[in-house]
Amino acid sequence: MTLALPRKGLYAITNDLDDDALLAAVQAAIEGGAVLLQYRDKRRSPAQKEALGRDLLQLCHGLGVPLIVNDDIELAARLGADGVHLGRDDAGIAAARAALGPDAIVGVSCYNSLELARRAQSLGASYAAFGRFFPSKSKPDATPASLETLRLAKAELRIPIAAIGGITPANGAPLAAAGADLICAIDGLFGHAEVRRSAQDYAALFR
Template sequence: MNRPPLQGLYAITDARLTPGERLLERVAAALRGGARWVQYRDKGSDGSRRLAEARALAELCHQHGAGLIVNDDIELAAASGADGVHIGRDDVELDSARARLGKQAVIGVSCYNRLKLAEDATAKGADYVAFGSVFPSPTKPEAARADLALLREARARLALPICAIGGIDATNAAVVAATGVDMLAVISGVFGRDDSEGAAGEIVRAMEAGIGVPGL
């Protein structure tokens, strides 16, 4: 498939909000609502289940013209047909992920609230960097905070796509998009709602309203 650009709504699954029996249903709704990227995030120990789910998600995302990223497991990303992997501070090194997955894979890196991490990841060939938590997050309440000023500074200093994550929903997506970031990663704001399709659509519209409106 033609991979979508690294921009727009980036919906991240959660084992509590998107349990296995509802995973495909909830992700399909988010895709219908306008999600362009999905991240499969599951820390469970059942490798067979995770592989089956990741393969099914890759097929579903590609049917919708969207991309699939696997959280922190390069072997699962390679085996499932996903488009790439997202790695954090305690995960595999970026160089190792690139060597395993190849030049065409999308590799994203969590940079928390540290621009130096983003600059290092850029130098090593990351495809996008992620900052957060922008707002208090129900998923990770202890996460470091990356405020709007940091996002604006990152946009001024970095040329590659930037993702913002943490507490983002339709009520604040516009102000985050106005900082110039490319992607809004959302968990509870999409999958914590009964109507994930409608929630995704609201975030997409809010994001579009904020793009190109500095100081919003």
């Protein structure tokens, strides 16, 4: 069964921890308040990704949290994941829907472009992600995004809005206030010595 996209909260995105450490960190993040997990993996082989993806899906579903896969529609389909996140260069929303079904979560990177977000919404995206908002270890060369784009998107779009890029509990409050429904975290969460505590601090941005 596909789990639905949460409307608000901490959106955790995995980093390059080893398998056991990552599974433990994901559990801690969810226990701390993460409402959505994206499996993002740029280093493992396809077979390793599938094996770890199955473990992540079992863990997430056991805790009632959807799992989506970064960039890889085929892997998401093989896993039976709840959806996929697509970038500018990935296969389109229609392909994702064809492979994953009408209820799948299909997120789209929109960078700092309201026009990309409008198009994504019209094609059936589940959410639009804007960023980066601050310097980011995972994407240091990404185009900066503005609070004004978030405000305009919130006023116009019907789908939820995610904010990504160097966001911490200390700098995230203006993004939530400007309309971010989901705050994405990679290193600010999984690079923290106490993942559960960090997740709690992110989750507090929505109280």
